[in-house]
Amino acid sequence: MKGNTDKFRGDELNNIDSQSQDSTIILDVETPHILELKPGVIILERYRVIELLGRGGMGSVYKVESLDNGSTFALKFLHKQQTNDATWRRFDIEAKTSNKLDHPNLIKVHESGLLPDGQPFFIMDLVQGESLADILKTRGRLSVNQAVKIFIQVGFALSYAHANGVIHRDIKPSNIMLEKRPGDTTIGAVVKVVDFGIAKLTGKDEFTQMTLTKTGEIFGSPLYMSPEQCMGMGVDHRSDLYSLGCVMYESLTGAPPLMGESALSTMMKHQSEEALPLKEASLGIEYPDQIERIVARLLAKEVRNRYQSAQAFTSDLVNFDSGLDTTVPLLLKTQTEAKTTVRPLYVIKLLAVYILLLALGMYLGTRFPQIVKAPPRVHLADVPISKAALTETSFDARILPGAKLPPQDRDVVDEFAPSYQKKCHELISKLEKEPGFFSTIDQNKKLRIFRFPDYSLGALGATTIRPRFARGTLSFPLSASLVYTPNNLAKAHPRIFKKFRDDDIEHLFIKNAISDLDLATVEFSNSDGVLENIAHFRKLEELNMVSTDPSPKAWLLINNFKKLNILSLSHVQLSPKDIAKFANFHQLKYFKLVTHERITDVLKKFNGSKNLRNLCVAKCNVTDEDAKLFSDIPNLEQLELRSTQVTDKGLRYMPMTLKLLDISYCKVTKAGIPDIVRLKNLRELFIDRDRLSSSEMHSLLRLCPRLNIQFAITGEEKHMLKDNPSARVFHDSQP
Missing domain, CATH: 1.10.510.10 (Transferase(Phosphotransferase) domain 1)
Incomplete structure (x- = not known):
């Protein structure tokens, strides 16, 4: 919305410092006269000025409020001395351009014209963000x-x-x-x-x-x-x-x-x-x-x-x-140049043949028209992929026909387009009311066959089969453990979950895909509606919720899942006290929680649990006092404490059964080494690079020869492991 449009004269172009190079250059623009609008002023008898949002070389942008319905918009107008033919027409082009474009990822202009003193303006969407x-x-x-x-x-x-x-x-x-x-x-x-x-x-x-x-x-x-x-x-x-x-x-x-x-x-x-x-x-x-x-x-x-x-x-x-x-x-470029030698006579002959073939093709094309098949279509959906389904050996190239075609040959359907979204919402609203299920069972072929609509409802796969877009006809072996990740369209119409049979889905991922941006703007999905309509999933073993906002009442519906043994909650808008009201913590084998609140109430629920093998409370507010509770989990094998408040003191309470411990970005020093050595079953230790010196690392490895030390890595460094898995491991090269 801020134009950052600064004025530069031609003879000044070479003197602009690097700090201003992200500003827009428009040569030969006159110095503008700036019109100030005070907050509270009524403009065009329909808008109240709220505040100045930004000012550039050509105009200003103000936040305004509609007197009719209280909606907020952005008012943009030219400075008074910028209303010459060229700048006026540029401003007019911006208004016309934004007005003709109607897309969720672009700004929409709602009206344009002249202010009372003759300055051109337009009213556009107000972007609230950064x-x-x-x-x-x-x-x-x-x-x-x-x-x-x-x-x-x-x-x-x-x-x-x-x-x-x-x-x-x-x-x-x-x-x-x-x-x-x-x-x-x-x-x-x-x-x-x-x-x-x-x-x-x-x-x-x-x-x-x-x-x-x-x-x-x-x-x-x-x-x-x-x-x-x-x-x-x-x-x-x-x-x-x-x-x-x-x-x-x-x-x-x-x-x-x-x-x-x-x-x-x-x-x-x-x-x-x-x-x-x-x-x-x-x-x-x-x-x-x-x-x-x-x-x-x-x-x-x-x-x-x-x-x-x-x-x-x-x-x-x-x-x-x-x-x-x-x-x-x-x-x-050097390769192509090195291999290319051009002879003028050869080029002339080749050009003549080309023109002849082109003329012949145009003649035949008009005499014998052909029906051209449309290129394969690839529909885009916000479909996060299950970790279990990302193994290279499980990839089935038949899932997306034509996946290796050059990108220019693919027809990408913009599912953010308003017309496409409107059509899909209308169709799915009708589908919700129709009887029947998505799946049928073929006992002879031992297959579960899904018949989805032509538009995507997310991703459906299995723990050993890569997810496919949930549209059209999909088949899976009856023995497959199915993984479903609904997209925003399905979550907006939660009654569609009723069209799954009670034994169709064993792993469910309710995730807001856009929240992966992690840029301080997190939106939440319709999780109450989803939880209310999946209560019949009697075979559900895994529930993974990311950036969701269930109410405390809807949260208790997960008590219906008697076979649930994997529960993962990241940035869920529930207090730890509400989460602790889940009645079946003792049946869980894996539990993950990501929140910035104190989670003592939740950890107490695992006291004496014989089923829990893997506990991940990374980035949670976990203290040394909370660490005492880990010793009450008799069969705990993997504990992830990354970025918590645990110190050397908390390591004293680690259970002897641990095989994996992640203490990266915790305040652990060399004083905690004796407590790590005490864990005789420990095979994997994750720690950040700067926490222990190289000599301290070698000392620890000599005391624990079967221990594998791995460094904490960033998101980008994860990709490096595909080609060089050993890059993450600390090797003891000393004799």
């Missing part, structure tokens, strides 16, 4: 998972804008907003691409802009401008993809891919220098090969070597998020 630029300032960089979740939505937005003939031309972190929607329980945190102030309209509007954005003019922010943009050449939608690559690069590494001492030198670098790989730019952090290839392709200097559409880029990101690899390694 920009990606603000997030990067406070966090430095994002994890791979966080970045992927954000840029999938940005990809949707650009794909929609490009399809409607709009090129943004100023993609940068400050123009990507993460919106908070506290009243929305079905969508979650939404990414918004904002500020189409220098957008270019293509197609029917191109002639109108010929006098407005002539070739040779420079628009954009130097740190994120494409090579053709830096040269003042004509740009198309692929320029936005280069800028998007710059933003994604900065989000992952903490720094833009190219930056000179001035704006001009930065623009020269975009034209001539290649960006370092992510690993080198981040000083050694490992990134998945797919992510390296995706970013490198976005940043290709030659337009033809980039992604040819935002849809293709989004498809690759979605496939990465789902565990598939459809990226194609880029060919090195």
Whole structure:
């Protein structure tokens, strides 16, 4: 929403310091006269001014309130001395651009016109949240998972804008907003691409802009401008993809891919220098090969070597998020040049043959028209994948036909599109009322056959079979232990869970996929409705709830699951006292809880439990006093205490039965080594790298020769383990 539009004259371009290179360059703009609107002023007889949100070189943005219904909007208007033909028309283009685009990841303009003193304005959606630029300032960089979740939505937005003939031309972190929607329980945190102030309209509007954005003019922010943009050449939608690559690069590494001492030198670098790989730019952090290839392709200097559409880029990101690899390694320019020798006569002959074949093809095509099959469609859904289903050996290539096709050949359906969502909600509302179940049993073939609608209801798999999109017909062996992860559509219509038989599902993941962003904006799903409609799942063994908000009354419904032995609760909006009201703690084999509250009441429930083998209370408020309760769990084998308040004193109470102990990021020192040595059955110890010195590590290994010490790792470092699992293990190389 903030344009960050600063004015630069042509002779000043080389003197701009690096701190201002993320500002938008628009050459030859006059100094604006600034109009101040005081809070409480009534504008257009319909809106009350609340506060100033931002001001740029061309205009200002205010937060306003509708006098009709109390809704809040953003009012944007030009400064009074910016109403010349060029700036007026640019402002008009932004209003028209935003008005013609109707997508959840873009800003919508509701009305436009002139203020009483003649200044052009428009009223648009108000984004309540923070920009990606603000997030990067406070966090430095994002994890791979966080970045992927954000840029999938940005990809949707650009794909929609490009399809409607709009090129943004100023993609940068400050123009990507993460919106908070506290009243929305079905969508979650939404990414918004904002500020189409220098957008270019293509197609029917191109002639109108010929006098407005002539070739040779420079628009954009130097740190994120494409090579053709830096040269003042004509740009198309692929320029936005280069800028998007710059933003994604900065989000992952903490720094833009190219930056000179001035704006001009930065623009020269975009034209001539290649960006370092992510690993080198981040000083050694490992990134998945797919992510390296995706970013490198976005940043290709030659337009033809980039992604040819935002849809293709989004498809690759979605496939990465789902565990598939459809990226194609880029060919090195030096390789192609070394192998290519061109003979002029040969080229002329080849061109002549090509023209002849083209003419023949056009003739035959008009005489004998053919029906062309549509490319395979890949529907996107917010489907988290079960850890148990992520083993490489369990992957079935038949799950997603055509998964290895190049991304340009795939038709990605934007499930955030309002028209698609509306259609699905209408269809599922009818389906809820129909009798019958999704599944039928074929006793002869020993199969459980599901017949879902054509739109996805999430992911359905098994503990040994990779999840598939829950749509169409799916078959599983009767012996398979099925895992279901509903998407937002299914959670918005919880009565749809009644269409599962009571013995269909054994593992259920109720998770808000957008919450993986973990950027201080967590939205919650319709968990009460889900719990009320799954009470008949009599074979349910595992319940995994992430970022949910069940009421204390609905929470007690899980007492119906008599076979439940795995319970995982992360950021669930229940107090530990309410969680402790679960009646069947003693039947659990695995329990995980992530909360910042004191969990003493919950830990007491495991006193004397003979079934519990694995307890994870990482990041919880667990103290040394609470650690005494662990000694009352007679068969506990794995205990995860990462990032708790446990110290050396708490290690005294660790049960002798432990085989795995995670004390990474706890306040444990070398004084706790004797208590670790005391645990004769311990085989795996997780600890952060800086907690013990190398000599102390070696001493511990000599005392416990069968102990395997593993270092705590970050989210990015997890990907490194795929190629080099030993990188996490501390090896005793001393004699």
